[in-house]
Amino acid sequence: MTTPHPHGRLRAASDFAELAQRVRDSGLLRRRYGYYWTKLILAPVVLAACLVAFVVIGDTWWQLITAAVLAVVFTQIAFLGHDAAHRQIFASGKWNDWVSLIVGDLLVGMSYGWWQHKHTRHHANPNKTGSDPDIELPVIAVTADAATRRRAGALGWVQAHQGLLFFPILLLEGISLHASGISRVARSERLARRWVEVAFLTVRLLGFLVLVFLVLSPGIAFAFLAVQLGLFGFYMGISFAPNHKGMPIVPRGMTLDFLRRQVMMSRNVRGGRFVDVLLGGLNYQIEHHLFPSMPRPHLRRAAPIIAAYCREQGVPYTAVGLFSSYAIVVRYINRVGLGERDVFACPLVEQRLAIVAGD
Structure with a gap:
């Protein structure tokens, strides 16, 4: 397995630190x-x-x-x-x-x-x-x-x-x-x-x-x-x-930085206020995984900030509709149950290798 370059680790850590500062400055970590x-x-x-x-x-x-x-x-x-x-x-x-x-x-x-x-x-x-x-x-x-x-x-x-x-x-x-x-x-x-x-x-x-x-x-x-x-x-x-089923599976030996580990393995569900109440805020799974102590009503406001930052960093940010999310989950576990070995396209490993190569 390729060993990540130390500068790559520092850069990845600073990626989240910058995002955390933006979120903190927006006041979205305040208690409600x-x-x-x-x-x-x-x-x-x-x-x-x-x-x-x-x-x-x-x-x-x-x-x-x-x-x-x-x-x-x-x-x-x-x-x-x-x-x-x-x-x-x-x-x-x-x-x-x-x-x-x-x-x-x-x-x-x-x-x-x-x-x-x-x-x-x-x-x-x-x-x-x-x-x-x-x-x-x-x-x-x-x-x-x-x-x-x-x-x-x-x-x-x-x-x-x-x-x-x-x-x-x-x-x-x-x-x-x-x-x-x-x-x-x-x-x-x-x-x-x-x-x-x-x-x-x-x-x-x-x-x-x-x-x-x-x-x-x-x-x-x-x-x-x-x-x-x-x-x-x-x-x-x-x-x-x-929230996670049908997203990439991380192999045992792979290490990812915090930002990519939480964003790339999570899926948001779009749908407005009704879905927010229906799913108890869990539809903002990416925001919740990045900032677990963020009060639920702030997750909706944090989503566009985090989505924009992920685009800047080239980190895949997944958000789909409610019924589309269920279709993805059912299709994925159906393929697993039928015994398919490669049950998802593997951009995760390819992106990780690209990050390492770029360092």
Whole structure:
């Protein structure tokens, strides 16, 4: 492998430093306390209103509509927990941690400790083989090597058809998110505030189950939980899927500077204010990866600044429409599932070699 020239590394580092200065000068890293306090107050109020409505409506199949509404509410609250975990809300790390614990564990039922550990690794090396847990999925193969290792039995059949099954599989994501968090909290490895998470998850998950079966008859209760968990997982899945899947996969041994590592492996989703709200700001994935602590409402304003800078530096900046992003993802994982080795054009390696050669 070609060794990068030290001047190339210094130049690449200064590339991001210059961008960071532009963003800082624009004031887009300032806190948005009013915005977030409004959301922090509304989140439990809206959730409480939904639960009151659930009790008042009583034992009826109309509760499946309530289940769908709760799936949306839980996902929107999870987006708020994501912001807190990235230190977007408060300057104090402890305040952000406690917001994440309350919002994630107590309101949504997802372990903050599990998610933080996994998500930090993803942000450090998006789409890098052996480093990014988001491309090591239990059912869907995101890399050609993963598809090759698993091509046997029922799982092999699923992966061979994973392009067709991608969206139906997302209906199981809600169960997976809850189960992964419980598994992490239950393990003996070190976990900060373990007993807080145990208490919050117990209250949220068991309390919700008890409430559902107290209000609803068994048949309606199981249907309600299936709809709520299925749509919650589906919504979470379609919010995160467009961000990186179908973008270049970084080989294990390749090292990229921060700017290119974050921009070239990420994809933005265009669509205006509606998509901003629908995806909780995750549609500005490039901006979020470059500046994880930037408050969500500033991402829209940062996007044109960062896009223009990337054009100046010759760094590919990808932004597509919402439905186009899903088409790209499905087409990509379908090709992986069918066993194609070269499932993407590889401008990444060529550009890296060009950068080195230019030094």
